[in-house]
Amino acid sequence: MITELGHFTLILGFGVAIFQMIVPMIGASKGWRGWMSAAEPAATAQFLLVAFSFAALTHAFVTSDFSLRLVTLNSHSAKPMIYKISGVWGNHEGSMLLWLLILVLFGACAAWFGGNLPATLRARVLSIQSAIAVAFFAFILFTSNPFVRLAQPPFDGQDLNPLLQDPGLAFHPPFLYLGYVGLSMSFSFAVAALLEGRVDAAWARWVRPWTLAAWVCLTIGIALGSWWAYYELGWGGFWFWDPVENASFMPWLLAAALLHSAIVTEKRESLKSWTILLSILAFGFSLLGTFLVRSGVITSVHAFANDPERGVFILAILAIFLGGALTLYAVRASSMVAQGVFSSVSRESALVMNNILLAVSAFVVFVGTLWPLVSEVTMGRTLSVGAPFFNAAFTPFFVGLAVILPPGAILAWKRGSLKKAMSSLWAVLALAVAAGALTFALQTGRSALGPIGVVLGVWVVAGAMMDLWTRAGKADVGARVRRIRNLPRADWGKFCAHAGLGIVMFAIAGLTAWEAEDIRTANIGDSFTVRDVTITLESVDQVEGPNYFSQMAQFTVSKNGREIATLHPEKRVYPIAAMPTTEAGIDNGFLRDIYLVIGDKQADGGYAVRTYIKPFANWIWGGAILMAIGGLISLTDRRLRVAAGAAKARSKMVAAE
Template identity: 70%
Template structure:
């Protein structure tokens, strides 16, 4: 009964979305307040109904209702509760229901908090958002219905993909979808502004919180996915340039560009056309990611489905929305005239360079991701584009971006003097140079990757601190410290996010330059050395799990006479799914990780053991946490809230119609 209720709620939400997509749009065109006002209760009702539908599906997974086909395919009675819940979105149909739930959530936030938006803009934003929701609900109901019943329910289910039975993957998809779908909100704002024919400073202020929120959630989602790949897959890497990894990384890059471009629109009313285009392309790349994970055209450990027919439907949705947005952009481009002018030595110029670097980097990732498919379709050649291409083509843009970022953050608007800013940043530059020289001297002739990475990391962190200190005036240091504590949260958020990027860059460079690896066959009781650490394989035992069997090794770690600890790497077999997984044993540290993987038993009685020493590994995710924290700090600044910003603009004389 509950699942039928969830199915009915989804159908009713689809009908309301159709009303929300049409009636407010007509009302805005005709200037009919009553018709425009329909968007608000419709958005709220749509969100409530989809929430009920999602809750009904979650209930079916929790109680193991095997009359539901989706539960049979993705659950099992012995599975822990957390993975029963995460099984709701650990599949194609359930993940798409989560997608439309988040689309409705973002629409509801405009209904709840957008009271100071001009009525016509608010109506059009909610109408476009409803179109997106209606398209995906139609896809869900007609091709991917999560509420399909079985005439004869089995006694038990087939279990969730064992790779997804992990805390990192339990929370990774929701955060990633919050980022993907957050860009749908910026797309809706962009199309609504194009329909109205007006993009101004107030629009830039309204769209920034949604862009920032999308970027923050994408950052968390990507970091969780990278962390999962690091400790779960057993290969020891944090990034493989996998097609699905790239599918989330491309909209992340474009959302960074959009965020900085929207700042220029808000502050200087420049880059209007470019900002609108980025909003359209950002959501377009989110849809491309959805297509890649579900079409089966590109293989990936992350992929949800292998169904080209459903993939083609998603491709059609992508084409419709992108064509509509780009055609409207071309038609309205002439109305988006820039008002602010700026010199070469200005923050605007640096933000333009920032945008160009990020956009080109995203394009490189896009080409590298899809080129194997293009080569096979049009040239009948099977190619693999891997890390060497991406590292070579992508890295220079990030290096240049890291170099200019502290300078751009401190330059004044409109016009400024780069020399004056560089004088302020000279202590940070000298510190970064000293760190790079020290690393180069210590590493005994290895590659330049580590010195460059450490220079950029130090430069970004120290530059962020100099930027904050420079905002405190010219009084004594005690007064300046007091003023620093009272700086707006947006200033702190920017500094923390930029510093987080520096920490991540340093972590990536250190890990890639200094990582050590040892692969051997070891007998129980063997001791061996890896980069100064002693690895002792003390025991290997068979242990039962709640829904798996595991071969668990006990490995003691020491350095000289100092005992470091014990790790327990496992190789698990899930009988229902018939699939093995690897659980690495990791001793985490601030400056390094000791990473041990147990493999298969060998003919001679020993065990395959892989050991890695990974310097600065945790800096990668620590930097991502700092970036996300910086985003949250900026979001908490009252000046960046939609309602506060809108009231300020309306009070300043921005017309409502």
């Protein structure tokens, strides 16, 4: 009964979404306040209806209702409860319902917290947001219904994909969808502004919190996915330039560019058309990522390999919304005249350069991701574009971004002086170069990538610190510290985000340059040395888990004769899914990880063992967390709230009248 109610509320939500898509838009064009105000209760009703539908599906998974086809295909009665719950979105249909839930949640938040937006703009934003919801309601109901019943339910289910039975994958998709779908708000604001013919500083301030919230969630989601791949897949890496990884990385890059572009629009009323374009493209790339994951056109450990019909439906959604928005953009582009002017040496110019580097980086990833598909369709040739291409083509743009970040943040608005900005950064530059030179001297005979990473990391992190220091003005140390404590939260957020980026860049360079790898066959009792640690294979036992069987090894790790860790890498087999997985044994350290993987038993009775020494691995995720914290701190700044910008804009308009 609950399942049928969930299906019914989903259909009812579809009807409400159609109403919200049409009525407020007509009201905004006609100036009918009653019709415009209908958007708010409709948005709330949509959210409540979809939330009930999602709760009904969750109930079916938790209670192991195998009369539901989706539960049968993706769950099992012996599965731990956390994976029964995560199984709701560990499949195509359930994940799309989660996508829709988040989409209508953002629309409801715009209705709940957008009270100070102009009535016509809010009505149009909610109408466009609902139009996106209508498309995904239709997609779910007509091609991906999660509430299909089985005429003859089985005794038990087929279990969830073993790779997804992991805490990292339990939380990774929700955060990723919050980021993907959150960019729909930037899209809705952009299209609404184009319809109104008004893009100004107030609009830029309204769109920034939504974009920032989406960017923060994308950052967390990408970091969780990277962390999961690192310890679960047993490959020893954190990023593989997989097409689905790229599908989330491209919107992240464009969202970062949009955040910085919106600052220029807000401060100087410049880059209006570029900011609108980024708002459209960021969500467009989110839709592109959805198409790549669910169309079956690519092969990936992350992908939902589904029939092409669903891919065509998503491609149609992408074409309608992206094509329609870009057409409207082309029509309105001439009216978005920049009002503010600025020098070629200014913070605005640095932000423009920042945007160029981020946008080109996204384009490089886009080309590398889709080129194999284009080549196969147009030329009949099967090509593989892997890490060497992305590392060579992508890295220079991010190096350039790191170089301009500290001086760009310190330059004055409108007309700055590079000499003045660098006067406070010469010490930072000297420190960065000295750290790089010291690293180069200590790592005799190794790659130059490590020292370059050290230079860039110190340059960006210390430059962010110097930016805070200079904002405190000229005073004694005590007064400066007090002023720094009282700086706006947006300044502290910017510091954390930039410092986090510097840490990530250093950690990636250090890990790539200095990691050690050892592959061998080891018998029980054998010891071997990798770098400065000695590793001994103590035992290999057969262990039974709640829904799997495991070959678990025990290794002791010692240094200078003292035991420092005991690790238990596993080789699991899930009998229901008939699928093996690898569980790495990792000794996490502040400066390095010791990473062990146990393989199959060999003909001589030994076991294949892979060992990695991975310096600064945890700094990658620590830096990503710091970036996300920076975004969250900025979101708490009163100046970035939607209502603050709207109220300020309204008071100016009243005064002008």
